[in-house]
Amino acid sequence: MAKIGVVGAGYVGLTSAVCFAELGHDVIALDVDAKKITQLQNGSIPIYEPGLEDLLNKNIQNKKIYFEIEVSKLNDCDYVFLCVPTPQDTDGAADLSYVLKAVRTLSKILKKNSILVTKSTVPVNSWKSIELTLNRVDVDIVSNPEFLREGSAISDFFNPDRIVVGCKNIDSAIKVAKLYKNELAEVISTDNTSAELIKYASNSFLALKLSFVNELAALCENVQANVIDVLKGFGKDQRIGEHFISPGPGWGGSCFPKDVKALNIISEQNLSAMSLLSATIESNQKTLKRIVDKIERILDNNLVEKKIALLGLAFKANTDDVRESPAIAIAERLSDRGAKVCAFDPKVKTLVNEKIIIAKDLDECISDSEIIVLLTEWPEFKDINPETISNKLKNKVIFDTRNILIKDLWEKSGFLFFGNGR
Ligand code: UGA
Numbered sequence: 001m002a003k004i005g006v007v008g009a010g011y012v013g014l015t016s017a018v019c020f021a022e023l024g025h026d027v028i029a030l031d032v033d034a035k036k037i038t039q040l041q042n043g044s045i046p047i048y049e050p051g052l053e054d055l056l057n058k059n060i061q062n063k064k065i066y067f068e069i070e071v072s073k074l075n076d077c078d079y080v081f082l083c084v085p086t087p088q089d090t091d092g093a094a095d096l097s098y099v100l101k102a103v104r105t106l107s108k109i110l111k112k113n114s115i116l117v118t119k120s121t122v123p124v125n126s127w128k129s130i131e132l133t134l135n136r137v138d139v140d141i142v143s144n145p146e147f148l149r150e151g152s153a154i155s156d157f158f159n160p161d162r163i164v165v166g167c168k169n170i171d172s173a174i175k176v177a178k179l180y181k182n183e184l185a186e187v188i189s190t191d192n193t194s195a196e197l198i199k200y201a202s203n204s205f206l207a208l209k210l211s212f213v214n215e216l217a218a219l220c221e222n223v224q225a226n227v228i229d230v231l232k233g234f235g236k237d238q239r240i241g242e243h244f245i246s247p248g249p250g251w252g253g254s255c256f257p258k259d260v261k262a263l264n265i266i267s268e269q270n271l272s273a274m275s276l277l278s279a280t281i282e283s284n285q286k287t288l289k290r291i292v293d294k295i296e297r298i299l300d301n302n303l304v305e306k307k308i309a310l311l312g313l314a315f316k317a318n319t320d321d322v323r324e325s326p327a328i329a330i331a332e333r334l335s336d337r338g339a340k341v342c343a344f345d346p347k348v349k350t351l352v353n354e355k356i357i358i359a360k361d362l363d364e365c366i367s368d369s370e371i372i373v374l375l376t377e378w379p380e381f382k383d384i385n386p387e388t389i390s391n392k393l394k395n396k397v398i399f400d401t402r403n404i405l406i407k408d409l410w411e412k413s414g415f416l417f418f419g420n421g422r
Contacts, residue, residue: 009037011047011049012119012120013081014029018154022058022059028074029065030067031067040056040067050318052153055154077111082099083119086098092262094258096122113139115175117141119144127141140172142165142173143192144164145202150316150321159184161186162185165187165190166190199259200263208260211284211287214284248377250285253323258324261281288329292333294418298397298416298418302338305340307340308369309343309373310341311343313345313348314327316377320347325376327375335355342356343358344365366389371399374400375401375402376402377404386398395416403422407422
């Protein structure tokens with residue numbers, strides 16, 4: 001078993017720390033936020049991530065994990081994982097300052113011959129600045145990007161498609177890969193720069209894929225094709241694949257928007273501008289606009305004072321995260337066009353946004369609404385019975401931007417039903 005330190009108890013750091021503890025390692029997780037550390041040490045997590053709180057409590061009880069604010073407590077760790085944020089700076093590039101600040105402090109306390117692992121998503125070639133700042137010839141730097149999805153982070157940690165480790169010293173890279181104790185996942189051992197780029201390439205390609213299917217959905221509507229059948233026929237080609245091709249109101253979250261922009265800048269700075277990246281971003285903006293325009297068209301081209309019931313605010317299901325959520329962007333645009341926007345989300349209960357009213361329950365959200373618009377694919381929305389809600393609405397109209405509802409069922413109950421791309 002190894003002694004592991006994790007710097008940054010945000011979504012990635014916390015999930016990784018808890019999962020490493022579950023694998024039997026001794027873990028110390030560190031954060032600068034003392035309030036958060038107390039909360040975590042008491043077994044409660046500040047985010048919604050299915051299963052994480054239970055796993056945390058189990059490992060606190062087993063004394064496999066504990067939380068600290070003092071960096072010096074990491075001085076006997078064999079491995080220290082950097083999981084601090086790399087937010088977007090004003091021009092869209094990733095800001096490395098939190099990473100380098102942490103490295104500066106670690107430089108003085110890391111155990112001899114320990115390994116520093118970069119998990120934060122960092123601009124390509126950041127490992128060079130990390131190495132310079134660290135200034136420790138005895139400590140190897142392994143770039144080990146994460147591929148955890150919010151909402152399914154635990155399962156992604158234990159069942160990764162691959163483990164990427166980049167280092168000058170292959171032995172250190174393999175040691176880090178072995179910490180995951182996973183015989184099934186393929187280990188991609190490479191240099192640091194390639195490992196850093198794999199992360200950006202993955203997120204950017206996934207976003208590109210979604211921009212493509214969202215544009216395809218728009219085309220399907222205009223030529224009267226059914227996007228669900230089109231995607232089935234297209235995804236069955238194994239070179240394309242059936243995963244991650246569901247049209248929606250646009251892609252969002254804390255990673256895709258930030259990472260696509262960052263890679264775009266990296267490509268431009270390195271004289272290899274990837275034009276598809278700006279097209280991917282632009283296309284996503286077009287999708288948001290298309291959804292808002294469609295709602296306006298359905299409501300006779302006039303949104304003024306019309307109550308619109310939005311189902312979902314989180315950027316996707318199984319999370320309470322609203323960062324860069326397409327649902328919020330759409331809600332704001334509807335409000336700007338004069339609509340009264342009322343939203344219900346199973347997990348998002350507060351918002352610093354005066355344009356959006358958050359209903360306490362579904363009934364309050366839909367009552368007297370002119371249209372229901374489903375924006376986040378929460379499974380509980382599939383269980384809404386059109387019969388029982390009919391008499392609460394002003395108009396029996398629903399627009400399912402995620403294509404998760406059964407059209408026939410709603411139409412049988414007298415609803416005017418709109419899907420996305422069908
Ligand atoms: C993403 C990546 O999928 C993870 O591999 C990566 O580790 C993570 O970013 C990160 O960099 O930390 P995440 O942001 O949690 O994970 O969300 P995704 O599940 O990838 O969804 C991103 C967006 O695409 C959401 O708005 C979602 O609703 C949308 N989406 C996803 C679709 O519209 N259709 C789909 O078929 C899939």
